[in-house]
Amino acid sequence: MELHFTRTIGPMDEAIDSLLELAGGVHHSDIIREMILAALKVGQEEEYLADLKLMNSTLKEMRYTSKIFSSYHAVRKVSVFGSARTKPHESVYKMARRFGQKLAEAGYMVITGGGCGIMQAVNEGAGPEHSFGINIRLPCEQRPNPVIVGNPRQIEYKYFFNRKVAFLKEASAIALFPGGFGTLDEAMETLTLLQTGKRSPMPLVFIDEPGGSYWPRWIEFFKEELLAQGYITESDFYLFEAVNSVNAAVEKIHLFYRRYHSLRFVEKQLAIRLTSNIGGEAVQELEKKFSDILVPGGAIYLSGPLPAEADEPEIAHLPRLVLDFNLKDFGKLRKLIDEINNY
Numbered sequence: 562m563e564l565h566f567t568r569t570i571g572p573m574d575e576a577i578d579s580l581l582e583l584a585g586g587v588h589h590s591d592i593i594r595e596m597i598l599a600a601l602k603v604g605q606e607e608e609y610l611a612d613l614k615l616m617n618s619t620l621k622e623m624r625y626t627s628k629i630f631s632s633y634h635a636v637r638k639v640s641v642f643g644s645a646r647t648k649p650h651e652s653v654y655k656m657a658r659r660f661g662q663k664l665a666e667a668g669y670m671v672i673t674g675g676g677c678g679i680m681q682a683v684n685e686g687a688g689p690e691h692s693f694g695i696n697i698r699l700p701c702e703q704r705p706n707p708v709i710v711g712n713p714r715q716i717e718y719k720y721f722f723n724r725k726v727a728f729l730k731e732a733s734a735i736a737l738f739p740g741g742f743g744t745l746d747e748a749m750e751t752l753t754l755l756q757t758g759k760r761s762p763m764p765l766v767f768i769d770e771p772g773g774s775y776w777p778r779w780i781e782f783f784k785e786e787l788l789a790q791g792y793i794t795e796s797d798f799y800l801f802e803a804v805n806s807v808n809a810a811v812e813k814i815h816l817f818y819r820r821y822h823s824l825r826f827v828e829k830q831l832a833i834r835l836t837s838n839i840g841g842e843a844v845q846e847l848e849k850k851f852s853d854i855l856v857p858g859g860a861i862y863l864s865g866p867l868p869a870e871a872d873e874p875e876i877a878h879l880p881r882l883v884l885d886f887n888l889k890d891f892g893k894l895r896k897l898i899d900e901i902n903n904y
Contacts, residue, residue: 622723640672643679643738661686681706734764739775765801796892819902831886859885
């Protein structure tokens with residue numbers, strides 16, 4: 562039988578409908594129907610067992626990720642990266658522990674890779690009740706740190722790409738301490754997603770000890786090579802901030818959510834949700850200052866929820882700042898959010 566995602570396959574549509582009814586309690590059944598059809602279609606099209614195993618494991622891992630995080634959607638979380646080789650006596654380890662503690666005290670939860678070094682330090686500081694540990698199975702086994710062992714918020718992944726999705730999808734902020742290839746991979750991944758708008762704006766904080774050279778040298782490389790060669794633009798430097806103290810790092814995250822709540826693209830417009838309103842004069846100033854990120858003839862104006870946002874009634878009370886955004890200058894969009902928070 563030739564399968565289609567449209568409801569044009571008679572007996573198969575009826576069989577899937579019956580299956581959904583038999584299972585009971587299925588949310589968004591139209592999407593689940595397409596997932597079932599996708600599995601059947603790949604079964605018809607793909608003979609290579611390794612590909613089927615990859616897709617099967619990926620779906621299972623993503624399902625379990627959603628299950629573990631689902632009870633904490635209302636809690637802001639910070640994903641923290643850094644070297645697994647950092648030792649407890651090192652000053653940066655102690656900074657990471659204090660960072661975890663400060664975040665927990667401020668009402669945040671932390672997400673780490675669940676291993677040793679910086680990951681363990683952050684989990685120690687935050688405590689098990691404020692920690693997620695999302696580990697990866699490696700040929701040279703990476704054991705969960707003592708804070709995460711037995712924690713109901715521990716997840717173990719086979720695939721790095723599923724783990725990356727969890728780190729970035731669930732986070733309200735990303736913080737990076739000095740580390741190796743894995744840390745730099747996460748830094749570049751996050752920067753790329755923020756730069757291209759594939760991840761909503763959020764704080765990206767590079768943390769080093771006082772007098773440390775790790776992040777300053779990388780930023781100098783960005784300027785002397787990437788910017789000088791035209792590979793990035795000046796506005797891309799708005800996407801991250803570098804600090805050398807725990808208090809400064811926590812303050813950067815706090816400040817981002819001082820007035821900004823979230824955003825949503827609605828067709829060709831961008832609705833920025835705010836926790837408190839700003840005056841009309843401030844809106845005029847923003848429109849003038851950030852006219853270069855608007856489409857020709859575009860505007861910035863205050864609004865209530867747009868009709869397409871009716872599926873989020875829990876935030877319908879929040880005021881909106883609506884932009885005719887050009888969908889490309891995401892560094893300057895981050896700068897706009899900073900300006901909104903400073904009013």
